[in-house]
Amino acid sequence: MATYDSLFSALGLEDWCAKGKEDGPMSMADLLAKSKGKDAEPESLWDLPFPSMDALNDSCAAFPQSRELTKGLEQGFLAIKDNLSLVLDPLTQPLSWFLDSALYGMLNTPWWIIIPIMLAIVFLVTKSWKLVALVAGSICLLAFIDYYVYAMQTLAIIFVCAFLCVLFGVPIGIAMSRSDTMQRLTIPVLDMLQTLPPFVYLIPLIFLFSVTESKLYGIAIILYAIVPVVRLTNLGIRLVDKDVIEAADAFGMTPRQKLFKVQIPLALPNIMAGVNQTIMMSLAMVVIASLVSAPGLGVLVLRGIRNLELGVGLVSGLGIVILAVILDRVTKASLARINASQKQ
Amino acid sequence: MANDIKISIKNLYKIFGPTPDVALEYVKRGMNKADLLDQQNHVLGLRDINVDILDGKITVIMGLSGSGKSTLIRHLNRLIEPTAGEIRLDGKNVLDLNEEQLRQLRREQMSMVFQKFALLPHKTVLENTGMALNIRGSKTEDFESEAVKWLARVGLEGNENQYPHQLSGGMQQRVGIARALVSNSPIMLMDEAFSALDPLIRSDMQDLLLELQDELQKTIVFITHDLDEALKLSEHLVILKDGEVVQQGDPQDILLNPNDPYIEAFIHDINRARVLRVRSIMKKHADNDADYAGDIAEKDNLETVLSRSGGDTDKIFRVVRNGEMVGSLCMKDLTRALVPTVASPETNHQG
Numbered sequence: 048m049a050t051y052d053s054l055f056s057a058l059g060l061e062d063w064c065a066k067g068k069e070d071g072p073m074s075m076a077d078l079l080a081k082s083k084g085k086d087a088e089p090e091s092l093w094d095l096p097f098p099s100m101d102a103l104n105d106s107c108a109a110f111p112q113s114r115e116l117t118k119g120l121e122q123g124f125l126a127i128k129d130n131l132s133l134v135l136d137p138l139t140q141p142l143s144w145f146l147d148s149a150l151y152g153m154l155n156t157p158w159w160i161i162i163p164i165m166l167a168i169v170f171l172v173t174k175s176w177k178l179v180a181l182v183a184g185s186i187c188l189l190a191f192i193d194y195y196v197y198a199m200q201t202l203a204i205i206f207v208c209a210f211l212c213v214l215f216g217v218p219i220g221i222a223m224s225r226s227d228t229m230q231r232l233t234i235p236v237l238d239m240l241q242t243l244p245p246f247v248y249l250i251p252l253i254f255l256f257s258v259t260e261s262k263l264y265g266i267a268i269i270l271y272a273i274v275p276v277v278r279l280t281n282l283g284i285r286l287v288d289k290d291v292i293e294a295a296d297a298f299g300m301t302p303r304q305k306l307f308k309v310q311i312p313l314a315l316p317n318i319m320a321g322v323n324q325t326i327m328m329s330l331a332m333v334v335i336a337s338l339v340s341a342p343g344l345g346v347l348v349l350r351g352i353r354n355l356e357l358g359v360g361l362v363s364g365l366g367i368v369i370l371a372v373i374l375d376r377v378t379k380a381s382l383a384r385i386n387a388s389q390k391q
Numbered sequence: 392m393a394n395d396i397k398i399s400i401k402n403l404y405k406i407f408g409p410t411p412d413v414a415l416e417y418v419k420r421g422m423n424k425a426d427l428l429d430q431q432n433h434v435l436g437l438r439d440i441n442v443d444i445l446d447g448k449i450t451v452i453m454g455l456s457g458s459g460k461s462t463l464i465r466h467l468n469r470l471i472e473p474t475a476g477e478i479r480l481d482g483k484n485v486l487d488l489n490e491e492q493l494r495q496l497r498r499e500q501m502s503m504v505f506q507k508f509a510l511l512p513h514k515t516v517l518e519n520t521g522m523a524l525n526i527r528g529s530k531t532e533d534f535e536s537e538a539v540k541w542l543a544r545v546g547l548e549g550n551e552n553q554y555p556h557q558l559s560g561g562m563q564q565r566v567g568i569a570r571a572l573v574s575n576s577p578i579m580l581m582d583e584a585f586s587a588l589d590p591l592i593r594s595d596m597q598d599l600l601l602e603l604q605d606e607l608q609k610t611i612v613f614i615t616h617d618l619d620e621a622l623k624l625s626e627h628l629v630i631l632k633d634g635e636v637v638q639q640g641d642p643q644d645i646l647l648n649p650n651d652p653y654i655e656a657f658i659h660d661i662n663r664a665r666v667l668r669v670r671s672i673m674k675k676h677a678d679n680d681a682d683y684a685g686d687i688a689e690k691d692n693l694e695t696v697l698s699r700s701g702g703d704t705d706k707i708f709r710v711v712r713n714g715e716m717v718g719s720l721c722m723k724d725l726t727r728a729l730v731p732t733v734a735s736p737e738t739n740h741q742g
Contacts (some may be wrong), residue, residue, distance in 0.1 A: 294509035296470055298523050299497035299575065308525075312513045388554075389512050 049105035050096060064107035089218035124254060130253050139262045142269075145207045146261040150342065152202040154196060161199065162186055181376065185369045194344070194366050201343030201370060203332055208268040208329045213322055216273045220280025220318075221306070230281065241274045245335045253339060264336035271332040275324035282309045283317025316386050324377040330371055344370070397446040397578065397610045398467060399578045400701065403476030404440075405462055405634075408433030411474045424633050432476075438635045440476070445627060447608040449600075451642075453621040454631035457565035463579050464629065467612065468501045469493055483584070499528055499632045502571035506583035508563045510555040516566050517551040523574030533575065541569040545599065564600075581613045585620065589682035597623055618657055622646070622666045630654055647728065663729050664694040672728045673710045675718040683709040689717060693725055700725075 096102040102112040189198045223230045248267045256263045294307045337345030344363045351360020406414045414433035424435040437459045444450045454460045465471040478485040510519045521534035545565040585593045628652040637651045649655045670689040684706035700706050704722045
């Protein structure tokens with residue numbers, strides 16, 4: 048006898064319940080109860096269990112147990128997995144190519160070409176010799192302690208993923224800013240992407256793609272890091288001065304002219320702030336993604352944890368901090384330059 | 392220039408709220424603004440506006456904040472859609488235009504100057520000035536000479552390559568005016584264009600506008616909350632209160648015959664001698680008999696005449712236009728015209 052027997056008999060569902068009685072896997076608790084012989088005495092009100100799936104299953108064998116829910120979800124996913132990857136595989140294949148060729152390019156070009164190119168880019172976007180010196184110093188330090196390869200792998204992955212985040216994130220943000228319905232639909236998705244623990248992204252991806260493919264971690268990083276650039280593009284365009292928009296309308300701009308001549312240029316400071324956040328978040332995720340074979344400094348961190356190599360873990364952690372600092376400084380400096388040219 | 396009607400606004404209503412059509416019925420049955428907000432939760436923007444805007448003249452629409460003047464001017468180029476009524480530009484109803492035709496109208500017929508300048512902060516003064524032409528597809532090289540010409544005309548030579556934030560408020564608004572002029576449209580809408588400027592600069596800008604108007608004779612619709620400014624600029628004055636036209640007509644006439652206590656309150660503090668002109672109070676006749684103390688022009692203001700008379704109220708002046716006598720002005724009438732209008736229905740109009 049279980050607590051909710053009376054409920055099912057009152058509803059006249061005994062026949063349906065009896066059908067499920069025949070077999071079905073037996074849980075450990077059931078076995079223990081059986082070995083003890085008789086069920087316990089009917090409980091007092093104090094011990095009344097919540098009518099959960101398991102409690103109801105005690106009374107009616109046809110009622111599903113909660114583990115069947117997670118199992119069902121898993122089986123459902125496995126059932127659609129083949130069809131899903133049939134569609135997703137070719138769609139995401141370019142991501143693998145990008146990542147692989149970026150990694151190949153960064154690692155097979157000699158250091159005395161890569162480092163000057165990076166410094167030139169830093170100077171181009173910031174026009175600051177101080178920052179160039181900071182970046183040069185940081186990279187030379189990492190190279191000196193023989194972490195050059197790992198650092199370049201991490202950077203290559205970040206560049207590809209952040210670029211793709213901007214490529215997709217900015218248009219999504221623009222679409223959100225133009226339609227309130229679109230905004231209402233997109234914001235819950237963004238909220239979910241932002242609050243879902245980063246490890247959870249990896250689980251369905253492991254089912255969908257093979258762990259040897261680089262797009263696996265690429266997708267995880269992009270999903271995690273795309274949120275700020277979308278949000279801030281939307282916000283930036285919505286915050287553009289209403290008077291200027293009105294002037295654009297009054298002089299007869301088409302919606303397209305308004306977007307490219309007014310809204311995007313005026314939203315640029317916010318969009319760049321989003322890009323900065325996106326880069327920082329891809330750096331955070333690239334470390335976690337080392338769990339699914341993303342190369343780079345994260346692998347060393349993982350080795351540090353797995354083999355309890357304290358020194359390796361600490362130094363590679365420090366390397367990540369150095370990369371974070373230079374990426375942040377460089378993007379912030381270029382953001383400041385845009386802001387300076389636009390002050391009202 | 393004949394007094395052709397350029398834009399004619401007929402029975403224009405604007406109601407803000409979720410179901411303006413329903414509220415419109417109540418308003419047409421006479422519900423007032425406060426009741427409409429209380430009972431129907433709609434805001435009455437404009438009620439039954441009928442205004443004719445004359446070709447080549449400055450029409451000033453004046454009212455306090457919340458009187459609907461900015462709403463009204465935005466109806467002319469349909470930045471705001473009316474609830475009911477029509478707006479005819481050269482006889483054609485603006486409300487019938489589709490999106491493309493409306494864009495054409497905004498590009499070629501009407502330009503606008505804004506209270507907060509609304510320049511593009513990331514573009515240079517030159518690019519801002521040429522904005523109207525740039526929208527129509529011209530490159531910077533194409534509109535450069537035109538833009539430089541108008542910038543020079545508004546007194547901004549040598550500032551072409553600066554950015555708006557490097558200029559003072561008055562200079563930014565000069566760019567705003569140059570931008571409107573470059574579009575070469577016959578109509579200019581000016582929405583409180585000088586309200587954000589300090590008094591001295593404002594007066595400069597008014598002079599600049601009058602000077603340009605002398606030369607260009609555009610149809611200008613000017614919005615302001617400042618009566619001095621309205622009287623200085625207007626050839627036709629429309630006074631709005633709570634979304635309704637209280638009085639419209641020749642500003643001199645309104646000053647002499649205010650038909651509403653609201654307007655009397657408005658004109659109470661005005662320096663009448665500076666605003667009133669000889670033509671509004673002179674006696675019209677051609678008899679050249681009396682003993683005249685001298686000649687005055689009909690567009691002189693009373694202050695000039697007062698200083699010429701030296702305070703002697705017995706003098707009579709001859710009023711001339713282009714050398715021909717058109718009437719006379721007795722100093723006693725002048726003094727009477729300077730008496731502030733009070734709430735009595737009687738007026739001092741001597742016309």
